[in-house]
Amino acid sequence: MLFSEILKDLDWEETGKSIYAKTSRDVERALAKAQTPGAEINLEDFKALVSPAAAAAPYLETMAGLSRTATQKKFGKTIQFYIPLYLSNACTNHCIYCGFNHENKFTRVTLTDEQIMEECKVLKQMGYEHLLLLTGESPKEAGIDYLEHAMQLVSPYFAQISLEVQPMDTPDYERLRKSGLHAVYVYQETYNKERYKFYHPAGMKRNYEWRLNTQDRLGLANVNKIGLGALLGLEDWRIEAFCMAMHLRHLQKTYWRSKYCVAFPRMRPHEGEGYQPQHVVSDKEFCQMIWAFRLLDDEVEMSLTTRESRDFRNHMVSLGITSISAGSQTDPGGYAHPNTEVAQFEINDNRSPVEMKKMIEEQGYEVVWKDWDKVYDFHDVKA
Ligand code: SF4
Incomplete structure (x- = not known):
């Protein structure tokens, strides 16, 4: 059964x-279970952990401590480093919250082979082994052929290649696995089907079900790691978190060979033009959500991007997060030729990888640049 079949029975209100x-x-009750070996937090317990009742200070302190212990037990005192590489900002969609929106008039760029290699050279010098390739959603400029070729170009230089691009079909993911695909991240933005139409007025992203079932198609393609998430700031985060938890549980039961990662891109209020988040998520609420996920699942990976502030990232290193980016640029070609004309979102933490590494090591944690080798991705890929 696909996730859309499961979610259709959920009444948002x-x-x-x-x-x-x-x-x-x-x-x-939920916290007692979290402290009892062998007891499993169920989805009703998860509701309690993301509820306003759990926001009381003593409960949050307990959740933080349990999250730290659970994360250290499964992942050790480590933080994985990865870096995003934007290949294209061409996009046919009209997401009202995004700088790459089709209606925004600026010069669209899709990197050539030479430009991709120029970017890779800078990223290798920074020390990165885990590369996340991103595009807007424009199959004409950056479709399956372009992505496959780009992956073949960069594959010899990186240990792990992940994608954050338009949703594709299972045979496409199977095809990309042969070129070194390790993980795919696709965010639902909001699980609220009615409101989804408002945020996505035109373009292929308007198809809610196609996006919602992407992780199922990835599971069917045996992709090693599958990422999911919601864009925080659009709708009530507590309900989004619950839908994500349902989604995660469905995927883990159905496609048990894959690993999972949840991410929480968070919109913040900002000055000037552009969409303002209607449901602002505070730092305290954001922490509550992350800790609730860790108590639900001690194996799921969780990442924090440079959207978040320096202080927030410093604090979260030891409290449940497992991977982090540093030194990111969100405009194509921005590493070799920094250009701030149009970025997908505002970067809040501009520290270099060296500075981030120092901060992480000062907390007694180790930075992991490489935890994987492509040879493991290919064990079941037919030539
Ligand atoms: S969020 Fe993605 S799909 Fe939507 S406009 Fe931005 S780049 Fe395009």
């Missing part, structure tokens, strides 16, 4: 009511 009705007793 009623789910919200049941989360807001959770009491301190429900939170204590």
Whole structure:
């Protein structure tokens, strides 16, 4: 069964009511389970952990401590480093919250082979082994053929290649695995089907179900790692978190050979033009969400991008996060030729990888530049 079949029975309003009705007793029950070896946090417990009742200071402190212990137990005192490489900012979609929106008039760039290699040279000098390739969603400029070729170009130089591009079909993912695909991240933005149409008024991204079932298609293609998430700031984060938890559980049960990563891109209020988040998520609420996920699942990877502030990232290193980017540019060609004309989102933490590494090591953690080799990705790929 695909996830859209499961989610269609969820009533957004009623789910919200049941989360807001959770009491301190429900939170204590969930936390007691989290401290009992062998006990499993279920989705009702998860509702309690993301509810306003769990936002009380003593509960948050307990959640933070448990999240730290659970993360260290599974991942050690380590943080993985990865770097995004934007290949193209061409996009046919009209997402109202994004700088790459089709209606924004600026020069669209899709990197040539030479430009890709120029970027890679800079990223290798920074020390990166885990590369995340990103594009807008424009199959004409950056479709399957372009992506396959780009992956073949960069593959010899990096240990791990991941994608954050338009959703594709299972045979396309199978094809890309042969060129070194390790992981794919696709964010639903919002799980609220009605509101989804408002945020995505035109373009192929308007198809809610096609996007929602992308992780199923990735699971069917046996992609090693599958990422999911919601864009925080669009709708009520507590209900989005619950839908993500449902999604994660469905995928883990159905495609148990893949690993999973959740990410929480967060919009912040900003000055000037552009879409303002209607449901601002505070730092405290953001922490609550991350810790709730760690108590739900001690194996799921969680990443934090440079959207977040320096202070916030410093604090979260030891509290549940497993991977982080540093020194990121969000405009294509921006590493070799920094250009701030149009970026997909505002970067809040401009520290270099060297500075981030120092901060992480000062907390007694180790930076992992490489935790994988492509040879493991190919064990079941037919030539
Ligand atoms: S969020 Fe993605 S799909 Fe939407 S406009 Fe931006 S780049 Fe295009």
